[in-house]
Every structure is written in C-alpha cells, then in structure tokens.
Amino acid sequence: MPELVVGVDGGNSKTDLVLADTEGRLLSWVRGAGTRPHTEGMETTTERLAHLGRQALAQAGLPGSTPLSAGAYFLANVDRRAQERLALRQLTGLDVAERVLVRNDTLAVLRAGAPDGWGVAVVSGAGINAAAVHPGGRSARFLSLGDITGDWGGGLAVARAGLGAAVRAGDGRGPATRLRQELPVCFGLDSVEAVALAVSAGEIPVTALHGLSPVVFAAAEGGDAVARGIVERLGDEIVAMVTALLRRLRLLRTVTPVVLGGGTLQNDQLLLRDHIGSRLAAEAPLARPVVLDVAPVAGAVAQALVTADAPADAQDRLRKTIADRRPPTAHLD
Numbered sequence: 003m004p005e006l007v008v009g010v011d012g013g014n015s016k017t018d019l020v021l022a023d024t025e026g027r028l029l030s031w032v033r034g035a036g037t038r039p040h041t042e043g044m045e046t047t048t049e050r051l052a053h054l055g056r057q058a059l060a061q062a063g064l065p066g067s068t069p070l071s072a073g074a075y076f077l078a079n080v081d082r083r084a085q086e087r088l089a090l091r092q093l094t095g096l097d098v099a100e101r102v103l104v105r106n107d108t109l110a111v112l113r114a115g116a117p118d119g120w121g122v123a124v125v126s127g128a129g130i131n132a133a134a135v136h137p138g139g140r141s142a143r144f145l146s147l148g149d150i151t152g153d154w155g156g157g158l159a160v161a162r163a164g165l166g167a168a169v170r171a172g173d174g175r176g177p178a179t180r181l182r183q184e185l186p187v188c189f190g191l192d193s194v195e196a197v198a199l200a201v202s203a204g205e206i207p208v209t210a211l212h213g214l215s216p217v218v219f220a221a222a223e224g225g226d227a228v229a230r231g232i233v234e235r236l237g238d239e240i241v242a243m244v245t246a247l248l249r250r251l252r253l254l255r256t257v258t259p260v261v262l263g264g265g266t267l268q269n270d271q272l273l274l275r276d277h278i279g280s281r282l283a284a285e286a287p288l289a290r291p292v293v294l295d296v297a298p299v300a301g302a303v304a305q306a307l308v309t310a311d312a313p314a315d316a317q318d319r320l321r322k323t324i325a326d327r328r329p330p331t332a333h334l335d
Contacts, residue, residue: 005071006064007310008055008099009303011110012037012077013264014128014156015212017051018299018329021058024071024312026319030061031299033330036128037077037107039085048092051075055098073099074306076110076298078129081146101309106143107298108133114301114321115261115294122247122289124240125298127264128212130155132240134247142250144243155239157266161214163232164221168194171228179228184217219271230273236266237277245286254286263294296325 004023011018015036021029034054039047055073056066073093080089090104108131112123122134130153133143145151168185170176172195185194189206200206221229240262248254260282266274275293282289303324304317 005310005312006068007072007303007306007312008058008070008074009110009299009301009306010051010054010073010075010077011107011297011299011302012047012051012075013107013125013298014038014078014158015209015265017054018297019051019054019058020299020303020320020324021055021062022303022307022320024307024310024316026307026312026316026323028320028323028327029064030058031324031327031330032058032061038079039077039089040079044085044088044092047077048089048096051093052096052098070099072101072103072306072309074103074105074302074309076105076107076113076302076305078107078125078127078131080104080106081131081143103305103309105305106131106133108143109135110298110301110305111261111263111294112301113305114296114298115263115292116259118259121259121261122244122253123261123263124243124267125264126156126236126240126262126266128156128158128209129153130159130236130239130243130264132243132247134251134253136251136253137256140251142247155236156264157215158209158212160218160232160236160266161211163235164214164218164229165194165197165211167228167232169198177228180221180224180226181218181229184221185214188214188217215266216269219266219269219274223271223273233271233274234277237274237281240267240278241281241285244282244289248286248289255288257288257290260289260291261294262291263298268294296321297329300324 004025009020017034086104108123108125120135120137124132135141168181171179222233300321
C-alpha cells in the first residue's frame with residue numbers, strides 16, 4: 003500500500019502544500035498564508051503549517067490523524083542553519099510526518115528545475131533570495147535579512163520603488179511617469195500621495211503594496227522609462243546574486259543551470275527575462291538560465307518522495323500532474 007507524503011513551498015506571501023502518495027498521485031493541493039517566522043515567531047509559523055497539513059488531509063477525505071511517511075518543508079525566511087534546526091524540532095514535535103526535512107524555499111525551485119539537483123536557483127516572489135549547490139554537494143547562499151544585509155528585489159520592492167518614483171515625479175525630484183496615474187487606481191484613491199499617506203498611517207498594509215508590482219511591469223513593457231528602469235534594476239540584482247554564487251562555488255567556468263522561479267519571474271515578464279539573459283551572457287556566459295515551468299512546490303514534494311524512498315517514476319508522474327493543474331487560488335485559514 004502506498005505511503006503518504008507532503009511537500010511544502012512556503013513563500014513570503016503564500017504557502018503551497020501538496021499531499022501525495024508514493025505512487026505519484028496528487029491527493030490534494032492547498033494554499034495558506036506565507037511563512038514569516040521573523041515577524042510571527044517560529045512557533046506560530048510551524049503550527050500554521052501543521053494546520054495546513056490537516057486541511058490537506060481533510061480535502062483528500064482522510065482523517066487529520068492519518069500518518070505521513072515524509073514531509074519536506076522549503077520555507078522563506080528560514081535562511082540560517084539554526085533556523086532550519088528550530089523549524090525541524092518544532093515540526094517534528096507537532097508530528098507532521100515520520101521523517102521531516104526543512105530547507106530554505108530557494109532550494110525547492112532548484113529541486114524542481116535542475117534535473118541533476120545542482121546549480122543556482124533564484125526566487126523572486128514578494129521578496130527575493132538565491133542559493134546554489136555545487137555538483138560535489140557544497141552550497142552557498144546569502145544572509146538575506148533585508149535592507150541591513152543589502153538585499154533588494156521581488157514584487158514588493160518593485161512596487162515600493164514604483165510608488166516612490168511616482169511621488170518623486172509629482173514633487174519635481176524625478177522624471178515624469180505614467181505610474182502617477184495608474185498606481186492609485188489599485189486602491190481606489192486619487193493620487194500616489196494619498197496612497198503613501200494611507201500606508202504611513204497604517205490604513206493600507208505595506209504588504210498590500212505588492213499588488214502594485216504588475217502595474218509597474220506593465221508600464222515598463224509599455225515603454226515607460228521610469229518603470230523600465232525599476233524592472234532592469236531587479237534584473238541587475240538577480241544577475242549580481244547569480245554571478246556571486248557562481249564565483250563563490252567556482253562554477254563560472256562550468257556550464258551551470260540557473261533556475262528562475264517565483265511570481266515575478268514565472269509570470270511572462272519578457273522584459274525582465276531578456277535583461278537577465280543579456281546580462282548573464284556577458285558576465286557568466288556558461289550560465290544557462292531557465293524559467294521554472296511548474297509551481298515550486300513540485301520540487302518540495304519531489305524531495306519528500308525521495309525521503310520516502312519512492313520510485314523515480316512517481317516523481318515524474320507527480321510533477322506532470324502539478325504542471326497540468328491550476329494552483330488553488332484561495333488561502334485557507
């Protein structure tokens with residue numbers, strides 16, 4: 003009889019959890035809030051993940067006490083080994099599965115997009131991060147604590163930069179941009195200054211600004227020079243992360259897969275992709291960028307299947323099912 007596994011891709015803005023069996027059948031796919039242990043605490047984060055797992059069992063028509071053979075949790079904002087160990091202890095204590103693995107969410111993208119399990123992965127969703135694994139097993143990543151460690155990028159950063167540029171265009175500090183007219187519409191307000199004031203007063207959560215990023219990308223594609231500069235800045239930051247990791251692992255002279263995942267990289271942002279491609283061709287010509295063609299949770303559940311000693315064809319079957327299925331849109335509480 004096949005055993006059950008869960009794979010979890012916890013991002014900044016959302017968490018995907020897939021329940022499957024060791025024959026490669028997808029039993030349920032649920033979505034919850036993002037993983038933010040740095041602001042909510044690890045206990046709250048892991049309890050929410052355990053609750054999401056029980057919801058997946060319920061969606062599959064199984065009791066919440068059904069045993070799981072393996073759980074692979076790839077979580078944003080779990081960037082240090084000590085954080086991984088803490089999450090592992092707490093998830094194990096919550097009895098989410100017999101065997102539990104915890105890693106940063108960038109490695110789910112690498113697992114899903116690099117056939118041999120090594121290379122560079124970049125996640126640009128609400129936030130940004132990257133990691134790399136050498137063919138020999140060594141790894142490299144970033145401290146990734148935000149502004150204080152020099153990090154910039156992802157949809158929220160693009161949105162905030164767009165809002166700031168629009169305000170500057172109005173007060174004379176910056177060039178004109180159509181973002182002045184297009185951004186406030188997203189919140190039903192009359193001006194970008196009104197949006198900024200609402201954010202400052204706490205009337206609009208900072209995280210809600212993430213919804214402005216598609217407007218910035220669309221303006222860039224439409225020829226707005228200010229928006230284009232913001233998108234190219236994101237591309238430059240991604241290239242800087244990739245080349246730094248390649249250099250640290252001494253892979254600049256090795257043909258290396260570079261897997262690009264996350265909402266801002268998997269949503270047909272052609273201008274961003276082209277900019278990344280041209281910059282990498284100049285700075286790391288042996289890098290082989292590829293946009294992930296499946297939800298990153300496919301990498302997480304593939305690792306869970308490996309942990310449960312499932313056959314390789316089960317991984318292939320499940321990956322195809324995930325690629326062919328629309329992800330859930332609702333966030334479960």
